[in-house]
Amino acid sequence: MKIRSLPVASALAFLLIGLAWVYLLLSETPRGQVKGTTVLTDASGKPLPGCDVYLTPATNYAEDDTETSAPPLFTGKDARERRRTITDDAGRFSLRDVPAGVYSLSASARWHSTPGVRITVDEGRTSENLLRLVRSEPDLSVGDHQATFATSETPFLPVRGYTTLPAVAGDAKQKKLLTVKIWRTRLSEVLKRDDAAADFNKLRYSYSGSPAVLTNALLRPSPGEAIPPKLIADSAVPITGADREGFFTNRLPLGAAKGKPGLYLVKYSYGKFSAASYVLVTDLAIVVKKSPSELVAYTAELQKGTPIPQASVRILRNGKTLAAGVSGADGVTRLSLPSSLAATGAESGIPTITMATFGDDEAVVNGTSYGSDSGSGGYVVHTVTDRTIYRPGDTVQYKGITRLRDDSTGERQKYSTPRGTPVSVEIRDATGGLVKRETKTTNNAGAFWGSVDISPEGSTGSYMMVTNVGGEQYTSDITVAAYRKPEFAVSVAALKPRFHRGETVEMALNATYYFGAPVAGAKVHYYVYRDADWSAEYGNASDDGDDYDTSYRDSAYSNYYGEAVGEGDITLDENGKAVVRVRTDIRHPGRVGNERTSESAEVLPQVESYTVTAEVKDQSQRSVDGEGVATVAASDLTVSVSPEGYVGAPGKPTQVFVSVRDAQKNPVPGVSVSLAAAYDEWDTKNKRSYTKPLGGPQTAATQQDGRAILSVTPTRNGELRLTATTKDSGGRPTRADASLWVASDAGDDLNTDYGDLSLLSDKRKYLPGDTARVLVNTSRIGQNVLLCVEGDRVYHTISLPVRKRSTVVRIPIKTEWGPNVSLVANYVRNKKFASSEIPLRVTLAARDLKVTVRPVNGDRYHPGDRVTYSVTTNTVSGRPVAADFALGVVDESIYALREDDPKALRRTFYPPRSNRVSTSFSFSVEYLGDVSKAEPSIKARTKFRDTALWLPDGRTDASGKATVTVTLPDNLTTWRTTVHAVSEETAVGYARTKVISSKPFFLRLETPRYLVGGDASRLSAIVHNETGREQRVQVRLVATSLRLGEKETQSVTVAAGSVGTVSWPVTLASNSSGAAALRVTAWTPKETGKESFTDGVEQSLPVRAYGRTDFTTFAGELGN
Template identity: 25%
Template structure:
């Protein structure tokens, strides 16, 4: 016992000693201090990391420049080295020391002023080293380039006298480290590879079409290899055309010719979907798109242009607008009513640079919405030249936009609109304020400048008042504390400068104001912020200005650099597909002018980028230098033998293609289109030269080693206002004067009015010349000829010219676009006299398909350059089309015009089907077609379909059924289930339909994913994802999944099994026997079900439910009870000598007891139990007769009928 106690005592002493030693082996190290920049400013959120033996063991982030790191260190590490690294942005600084137990170290760290800029494109890398305090470049910065981690060094070098180190390097995750003295800084070059897009130019003969019209298209394909284009010769392209509903209506493969082009056409159907159509071209594994519109339109017969006498008006002036209305056949619209309205919308100047950001959160500040404010409205008339003057006073104490809209109504009562806008300024000049930055430290000097310019950007010398107020908020009230109030005068250059010193932190408002010589006030103000600590940002006020809009190779561009800081150094790079070069400059003052020699490789453009830095702030700007590739521009001349033609004359066009004045052989397309079309839809096709030689993006990625905030580049969009489609108006008819007749000049009835008079996609010039002769249609209008040319050397160009078709005597027939049978309406004829003498005109109206209620012959006396309108009352007493002819006869010249107008039946479309069956015993059948009472004979037709089998009558509905799922569970199933049934039908009948075979798997897959998503947590389905499970909807989905699985589609077994479990659980709570019948029928596909209760109460079931119970018995191999039900269904059939049907009542679920689906399920039950039943062909005959064209009443009914 004593030995045990002694042993325990020794062990206890050893453990106590061990515990004492262990406690003695740990101690704490404490490191604290500040992190400042090289000017002594505390840095916020700088990272400070502690390393021991190369391992990161502790970190802190500065708060107001201070940090504290405490770490428990084992005594065994005493005497080893510790290292702390402070990082701020990309700048870093490290300090080392020796570990001493329980000692505190005060380490103040100063981040250096070394900065790095990286510019990378592909494998090319440029590093620029600079002093962030002075902004000057640094020679001798040691550059280390690593990949992925700093120790994987792949290249080293030293910056040159301009602070630049250039090299080629591979790797996507580069780390660049620069060391200069005690300063170390890192930057991670961005590596983002922009692909080179091929160019596929798709265009049509015009932008908009009517149903039944022909669409002509042409496609030009160029391949782009690393920025170098080549013509794609003998390349296979697939072209598809889609309706607005994304239905494909055209598909064809093309092979490009030697010019890289192909062309084709498509004729639209009589009733196509209206809207925007898409042309899709697939080539080189990518898809490219073009567009056109299809609408039911009527072209305007005249145009309305509004032009302000000047674009800028000053507050208080009278604005003058000239309105001109002109027929497309070149004559003025005289004496037309003009209704105009004028609205005003205040202008919010676009933000620039840091003005677009809140200081607390760098996000874009959207301009406020200013609604249009009514100014005035009025009425006037056009004069004999088609001119109307609109005048109104403009008043606005701030810049605003005034919109003038006018509607013109001519004798035809049709309305054509036009619009324009003008600028209203509060004074003759405007003021701009610029400060060197927006955030300052207390005690700093604010350098500010004012610039006064007029609205032509000319400098103005004028007196201005400057007020600086510090804004102070007290209890939700703002007070202004005056800091500066002085009067200045801008110099001849429009500029005045002033300084003031900040003394208190807060928000400062700088306001400048003045008056023009008319006494109008002008004012502009900005805010600046003053903090106790220094703010480091990139508030961009650097400005780059080029002396020209564009240049040619060999010229020298002058680049003006306006700096927000005095005595600056700037690093300028020329960028684009690569880094073309750089310049480093230093200068006194705030501006510098440098020369940039233009090289041919700069075409079509390069990007000029400039970087300035001083006192830790960064200023950047870029500008696009354009070098249009004029050597790639073809001059296209379209020369007509004359400018004005009469209908059915032949216009002779000569097209010349020139390069630098010399002929060049090309392939060109030529279209001649009614100009009125472009009033309905603007030409959306980009100019071919601008498309192929458009602005080149900047592929150079730039990164910085020090913190910055993003800046914005201002973008301007120029909008072109369109002319809306006119709407008809009503006006009383003028009096008609009757006079005697005389001998008349002969005439030709004008009846051919195409929108495109001519199109040829593949005209070849020889020695730069092509000649084309075009018969001019009957339309009296302006025709626009558009030619687009391209050569084998990638030169392109286009041009447009216009010709006019007109007559000395014009008969215009004004009709609606369509008429409804039974309508009584006015048909108007307008006669224009452009003869040199007063004309006695014999006018008559002829019509077929319409009854004219007034005297058809009338006589007018019309003065030169004048017109008269005549109205006839007509009634549409028939269907389905009418031809109306207007004839105007004089002894000098005559004219006649004929239009065909559709007459829509006044009724509803109804399809009645009659069927017959041929058998071995009966090889002929008599079918009597009885038209229902009230049938409109001209609008009705009888179509005989002969099918070799019953199945054949249903197959034309397959494509109607197939579609992509959408909407709720029921809507999804109404697409998914028919898709599955179509798939089953194709498989069972061994039918070939490549389109459906390709699309159905994707359709079914998308339907499955939606159904999986809609499944509830209890395994059931409702109408939506988040509602309660519904008994019928659960059965409906399980049935669909079951059929899909039967047709060899992969079904998630967990989803289906959970659905079956939920279905079984819900059956017990369902009282409606018809619903329960459907649920048990679906369940019978998976297990044996108890149908005894339903069989005992079958007298309460409808025929639909009975057929389901019979089929469920078949699934359970119980044919006795099933046959009993079949006999009852035989007795409940509604039969005639040729057909049988069941159903017709309304049940809880709206379509489960309709006659189509009930009859279909009864047929399935009969075929399963009594396939020779004579009622089967009669029932099928009923289904065939009830088809509505190619389908039944719904997708579900159609699918069920086919499945039967």
């Protein structure tokens, strides 16, 4: 029986094998080949080597596209990735093994590109293509450049052009020469005429290439209107340095303009093409500070940085002088802006120009449109709703509180109550559609209220409540969402206020339904995070409790939990409870001895936070999240130390506040604290820092407020380190440090590392009438520093001569500066501009109301019961006061979806003042197109992956060791390496570590998620500079299928440790679809003795076909 069945079994086996081969053949991706040549479209038609060629899958297929005979074959999500290659010396390229389908084929070089060409790749065939590249740069142009030169400098302009132009007629030797003509005039002669000023602005701000000519308005003014420019040079210079694409970039000196102040108009000609630009030669600089109501100008010597008195300063628009003044001995001119300036500027956007003149020297600040004085209206409006989130179909109940600013006392935040004032209220949905409009009138408390019904079919999203009062408009948001309230609440809390390092942290989980029952047997998955809590070290021991600083500290890192240190699963018991346990490390805070041995040495905080986040799922698989924080510290106590200010004086006692708090952050009285002071010194020979003690340590006991006030008297100038220590009842020590700069009124040159410019104040807060003692530190001397107190306007100016690198200045504090202003310092030196800013906080009278509310008859009730609440309002000193209030009783689960903001009311009426003064200067420098700035060969980063390596079969040897090597992809990120291990005896283990993949110089390309055919958008490149010094960076974007609204190459100066951003407006043709290939590169210029840095990124941007999605809805009635 079995023998007879063998032939059948064999046939069946062969059949299965055959079917498998057929399946493999059918499932194999069909592939073809793409070849071609890139050539220039000019008369030469020569091939272009070294050209980037991109093959991008077409993600949208037009069925009526006659160029293709069949739809693309989509063969898996990774089969048709974007491909790139580079043409050889003959301009040829080849791409093999290309999956069959429809693609966009494009090419680009430095100065040439071609838009995407739609091609079809068929199985087993070769697609031959000829790509004709069009120039992306004009035939002749002047690159963006340094426009201002001192008389001691030789001006220059970078000129770029295309060298394959026909030879100039009559030139027997056929030399390639560039004709240069230079005219000299005065800036004031140009700007006093409307037409000339407009044409000059085109020279300054030309976004479509350099203007081809200098207009008659510039060169040939009508008789009597202005003195015509004088032609001072007419020469020809040879063109050198053309690249393989035929473009040259020459940096041409303008020797005729050296040493003679004036405005120089320059025209370059080559063949039938020309380009024009200008340079300004001057020894005058102007710094302009603008606010909505005035302008403050500071005139200084461009190189020396000393003030220039008796300089004429004018604000011009359309050649007309709107305001004028003369600088004083301090170089400062203050001009009140005419009311018509803001009004017309807001409507027309016509730019103004600020110009300074001193003898033959002139300077100008870029044109600016003055808008209306927004944000400084007479009214202030705060709105509150009965709850924080609504569904479609709900009723929103609101109340508005209005106040009118009273400026009669000079205080910014003093109000009167508008009574009987009409108020218009509009509610608009998330699409901007009007939901309701009504008019209300304020009552005797300046309040109004109303309600609005949201349609059950209304859209979700952020609704807007628009309040108009006294011709001013105020807005607030109302959140509407199709939410589902959580059925239960989850709490996570530490079992004790503070754990010591080395102990096991215990966190109690509790899940309770809102109707009171426990969520028994729920499954929990939790994560544990550890983060440093530096609030004790940097907390202000002399703080009076206002929230201007803490509001930022509370929110800045609210979504950051720190380093992940564990995770696990647990089940709640019958009471809906469980305990999560986490072991902590034994570590000790502070430094060793009195020497800071390494800048990178770990300095532990006094306190660390362990955060447990838990996801709890009940039996219905509904999940609710909760989180809690445990405090882990070296001691039961936390200490902070802060001097009364940041600056002290030799021989003058400085108060030092040492504060001690317990785990609940309550003050602890009667605790002994020690304070030691030592000067930070720098050993220039051994290149290390060390400290020299200032006397012996002091001891004191904390008072009822938990503070001990000690005094330190510095003996000399320098940087003083203050160290406070204390011990808890178990003898566990803890410490905190602070710094105090010490400088006499005469100033000094300290043995320390000075930055360009920095400010330090002697107090953290001031009272009106106080005098602030401010230390100004500069890296250069000889210039003047302009100090300005800024806020809604420039309140006060000081022109401070700098004779030493540390200079002390005194500033009287005024009531109108409350609650805060900004102290801004600027200086000009060697054609460089330095700036620094610090806040000055001015304490005003307390304006808080103490409010309580409580149920009269306890906190347990039944449905239908009546609840009575007691509401009290008192001043902070406890004195009762009448007050208007709103009370809402809302389901607590609502706030699990969107929390209330208890500080919103105070923030509306007593916000910190923002600095509304903008600062600009006349000699900003831009580099582009200079021959030394040419783009080097840059390898762009293209391999962006989520997984760098997956090794499923790694194994350690008999000694328990193994090595694994991985090549990191191009991502700039932190990579985590995780190991799951099991032994033959089934012992299991888990470990993880992290590495950071970064560069000292890199860029990121920010794009929309996608574009649609016909779109206009903006692409941005963000340059990160971690090289340790300021960099002048060239950034270039090459994009296929996109039309750039700016030049491909832009420049940006990025400070050390900072980022810079450049942007390109882009547009798409209305018939675009598929994907746009993007290549952005950044580089620093090659300079002798300095390292050059480069980076590049390539990625594609999806492009969706222009169209719309139609929805058809039917409604009717069904019969029986």
